[in-house]
Amino acid sequence: xxxxxxxxxFFVVWAxxxxxxxxxxxxxxxxYEALAKQNMIKKEWIVPIRGEIYDRxxxxxxxxxxxxKIKIAPHLRRDTKLEEVLRSLSQKFRDLDFERLKRRYIKQxxxxxxxxxxxxxxxxxERLLPFFTELTLDENIKIEPAFxxxxxxxxxxxxxxxxxxxxxxxxxxxxxxKVTGIVGKSGIExxxxxxxxxxxxxxxxxxxxxxxxxxxxxxxxxxxxxxLTLSLDIKLQHYIQTLFEGKxxxxxxxRTDGEILAAGSFPEYDLNMFVSGISKKRWQELITNLxxxxxxxxxxxxxxxxxxxxxxxxxxFLDTKRLTPYTPFYCNGAIELGRRKFRCWKxxxxxxxxxxxxxxxxxxxxxxxxxLRVGIDKIAKDLRRQxxxxxxxxxxxxxxxxVIPDKEWKMRKYKTPWYKGxxxxxxxxxGYDLVTPVQIARYTALMATGKLxxxxxxxxxxxxxxxxxxxxxxTPIQKRALPYIQKGMYEVCNHPKGTATRHLDCGVVVAGKxxxxxxxxxxxxxxxxxxxxxxxxxxRSHAWLTTYAPYHDPxxxxxxxxxxxxxxxxxxxxxxxxxxDKMIELGYFNEHDVKKK
Numbered sequence: 217x218x219x220x221x222x223x224x225x226f227f228v229v230w231a232x233x234x235x236x237x238x239x240x241x242x243x244x245x246x247x248y249e250a251l252a253k254q255n256m257i258k259k260e261w262i263v264p265i266r267g268e269i270y271d272r273x274x275x276x277x278x279x280x281x282x283x284x285k286i287k288i289a290p291h292l293r294r295d296t297k298l299e300e301v302l303r304s305l306s307q308k309f310r311d312l313d314f315e316r317l318k319r320r321y322i323k324q325x326x327x328x329x330x331x332x333x334x335x336x337x338x339x340x341x342e343r344l345l346p347f348f349t350e351l352t353l354d355e356n357i358k359i360e361p362a363f364x365x366x367x368x369x370x371x372x373x374x375x376x377x378x379x380x381x382x383x384x385x386x387x388x389x390x391x392x393x394k395v396t397g398i399v400g401k402s403g404i405e406x407x408x409x410x411x412x413x414x415x416x417x418x419x420x421x422x423x424x425x426x427x428x429x430x431x432x433x434x435x436x437x438x439x440x441x442x443x444l445t446l447s448l449d450i451k452l453q454h455y456i457q458t459l460f461e462g463k464x465x466x467x468x469x470x471r472t473d474g475e476i477l478a479a480g481s482f483p484e485y486d487l488n489m490f491v492s493g494i495s496k497k498r499w500q501e502l503i504t505n506l507x508x509x510x511x512x513x514x515x516x517x518x519x520x521x522x523x524x525x526x527x528x529x530x531x532x533f534l535d536t537k538r539l540t541p542y543t544p545f546y547c548n549g550a551i552e553l554g555r556r557k558f559r560c561w562k563x564x565x566x567x568x569x570x571x572x573x574x575x576x577x578x579x580x581x582x583x584x585x586x587x588l589r590v591g592i593d594k595i596a597k598d599l600r601r602q603x604x605x606x607x608x609x610x611x612x613x614x615x616x617x618x619v620i621p622d623k624e625w626k627m628r629k630y631k632t633p634w635y636k637g638x639x640x641x642x643x644x645x646x647g648y649d650l651v652t653p654v655q656i657a658r659y660t661a662l663m664a665t666g667k668l669x670x671x672x673x674x675x676x677x678x679x680x681x682x683x684x685x686x687x688x689x690x691t692p693i694q695k696r697a698l699p700y701i702q703k704g705m706y707e708v709c710n711h712p713k714g715t716a717t718r719h720l721d722c723g724v725v726v727a728g729k730x731x732x733x734x735x736x737x738x739x740x741x742x743x744x745x746x747x748x749x750x751x752x753x754x755x756r757s758h759a760w761l762t763t764y765a766p767y768h769d770p771x772x773x774x775x776x777x778x779x780x781x782x783x784x785x786x787x788x789x790x791x792x793x794x795x796x797d798k799m800i801e802l803g804y805f806n807e808h809d810v811k812k813k
Contacts, residue, residue, distance in 0.1 A: 256422060256423065257422055257433065258423045260419045261395045261416050261417070261418050262417030262438045263438065264438035264440035264441075265280060265414070266363070266380070266398075266440075267413075267414065267440070267441055267444055268280060269412075269445075269446060271450040272447050272477075273450075276368060277369060277377055277448070278366075279366050281363060281364045281365075282361070283338050283340045283343075283362050284339050284361060284362055285336060285338060285360050285362040286334070286335055286336035286351070286358075286359060287334050287359075288302075288321055288333050288335050289355070289356040289358075290325055290326075291325065292356060293322070297356060299318075301356050302314055302318055302335070305335075309343065312336060317336070320333075321335050338363075338364045344359070364491060365380045367486075367487040371457075371484040371487070372450065373453050373479070373480065373484075374403075375403060375481040375484065375513070376403055376404060376448065377404050378402035378406050379400075379405055379488075379490040379491065380400050380401060381399070381491060382397060383398060383399045384399075387399050391416060392415065399413070401490065402512070403613070404444070404446065404611070404612070407611050407612055407613050408444055408674070412444060414441070415438060416438055419435045420435070421433065442678050443678060445674075445675045445677075446675055447475040447476055447672070448476065448478060448673060449478060452478045452802060453480065455795075456469070456478050456480050457484065460482040463482060463778055463779070463781075464482055464483060464507040465513070465758075465778040466513045466517065466777040467480050467482075467774075467775070467791065467795065468653055468654065468657040468773070468776075469772065469773070469774050469799070470658075470773045472665050472764070472770050472771060472772065473686075474684055474685070474686075475672060475682075477799075477804075479654075479673075481511070481512050481514050481517070482507075482509075483505075485502060512614075513652075513777075514652065514653055515652055515654055516616050517653060518618055520645055520649050520650060520734065521645035521656060522644070522645040522733040522734075522784070523578045523580075523645060523732065524729050524731035525645035525731070526574075527704070528598065528659065529587070529595055530583075530697075530701060530704075532590060532597075533587075535693050536589075537693070538589050538590060539571075539590075541571040541572070541697065543570065545569060545574075545581060545585045545586070546565075546567065547562075547565045547566040547567060547580075547581035547582065548565040548581075549562065550565075551584050551640070554637075556637060558641070560579060560580040561580055561732070562577070565581070566581070569581075571704060573704075574704070575701070575707070576713060576715070577713055577714075578730060584643060587643035592622050592623060592642060595622075595639075596622035596625075596642075597622070601689045602689060604618060604659065608658050609670040609671070610654055610670070610671040615654075616652055618649075618655060619648055621638070621648040622634070626648070653775060654671055657773050660763070661770075662690070663698070663764070664702070664727070666695055667688065668686060668688075668689050669686050669687075670684070670685040670687075705727035705728055706725075708730065709726045710725070715784070716730050716785040716789050717785075719788075719793075720785075720789050721790075721793050722793040722797050722800075723800045724800065724810060724811060725811065726792070727764055727767045728762055728763030728764065729761075729762055730759075730760060730788075731760030731784045732759060735757060757780070758777060758778065759784045759787035759788050761776050761792050765805075766805070771804075771809075772799065776795075778791070
């Protein structure tokens with residue numbers, strides 16, 4: 217029995233040994249063969265050149281300056297060779313700091329790294345050229361082509377274009393951004409980053425154990441130079457920037473199909489500051505400026521719409537059939553609700569008014585009375601259908617949606633009931649109402665044409681053109697009522713009693729609406745930074761004027777917001793007039809559109 221057990225044990229041990237030998241020699245062969253190939257084959261990424269951005273006339277807005285990057289061989293710290301190489305570079309190029317180059321090298325140098333280490337990310341072509349031959353003869357230095365983003369118009373359209381900068385740790389999940397080291401951070405550069413940055417190419421290279429190249433086994437070219445043409449007209453954009461010199465606010469010029477010709481958020485900032493990295497001092501100046509130059513007010517600025525909302529509110533009134541365009545209300549300067557008075561902007565009142573007169577003279581009492589008949593829930597529902605409290609779909613990142621309140625919204629947010637007084641202030645675009653300038657421009661196009669467009673900056677890509685998109689949002693009753701709204705907007709800008717008539721003087725017939733948006737409060741951190749003499753300015757109301765032209769054949773929308781401008785007509789009217797005249801000069805209106813002199 218014992219002998220059998222010993223034979224069995226002997227058999228099991230040898231069987232286990234034979235199985236292990238078989239696994240190591242046969243089964244693991246493929247694994248070790250693949251591992252050996254990895255040691256022999258190196259994969260190098262080929263960086264794509266970022267696509268450039270052009271305006272509608274082919275004028276470059278974001279380009280790539282061509283230059284070189286400098287790389288240093290690894291493992292030079294064992295002797296004095298590293299310091300010699302770096303000192304030579306800092307002497308040839310005086311702005312290259314020796315200590316900074318050394319820190320950058322040491323950070324990437326390790327026994328496991330056999331690739332050349334990048335110490336200079338970019339040098340312009342003409343700067344490096346005089347030393348090119350000398351540097352390439354040094355076996356410890358490798359010169360490679362590089363590009364750096366450049367914005368020729370500096371601050372013009374800065375919030376639209378956006379900028380590229382160094383890839384952060386969070387953004388390094390993108391393989392292209394990880395290899396190139398740059399990524400779109402804002403504006404068009406960010407929204408279309410995947411398209412503009414292209415796709416990586418690669419080379420599979422056979423190398424020795426000492427990292428010496430023996431030959432290229434496989435190569436795939438990168439997908440690059442994906443250029444993008446925008447609908448922007450940089451000449452018009454630059455002109456509008458001059459009109460806003462010393463002012464803060466927003467201007468949008470848009471076709472009624474949503475194609476944006478110019479869009480500025482003022483004040484603007486030089487995009488080139490961010491490409492190589494902005495200083496802490498300059499960054500602090502930007503983010504603490506009381507006029508918020510770093511905020512893209514086009515889509516991130518939230519403002520009370522004021523009286524610009526009245527056209528949409530009027531359509532909601534008419535849709536209920538409780539009011540008609542001829543329903544009269546008497547304005548004596550205010551209405552009373554309980555113990556509180558809600559005043560019209562005109563203290564003496566407007567007398568008896570109907571829809572067109574109410575729009576023309578911006579009578580608040582008409583909208584107070586109408587809103588009490590219709591109710592906030594109906595008004596809010598219609599305004600949301602007209603494009604408020606929702607994203608417009610514009611091709612800019614991080615668009616805000618704003619607020620159009622109703623009873624449910626207030627209960628959800630504040631856990632308190634809705635009051636009638638809140639209905640009347642919402643009917644004139646105050647209270648909780650908050651909108652973005654892009655929403656106002658889009659909504660104005662709806663009033664002009666009956667269709668709600670999707671605003672956009674992209675005009676054409678390498679392989680396709682952008683196709684306009686519309687939404688049909690008005691009810692049949694509202695569509696039939698739209699001519700009354702348009703007539704009221706015409707009289708705002710052309711009737712002797714119109715709130716904008718005295719402030720508009722341009723070569724086309726314009727229809728529009730003024731608005732005054734009251735400042736509810738100033739954040740405490742900003743108030744602390746204000747000088748006492750500035751406080752009066754920063755508590756003044758914002759001034760709106762949103763328009764379309766020509767009146768009988770709407771083609772273009774011009775929406776202007778002047779922050780702390782006071783009255784919409786007086787502050788924004790002259791700017792709107794000059795924009796339309798510039799558009800005539802640039803050929804956007806034909807001879808039939810222009811007024812006869």
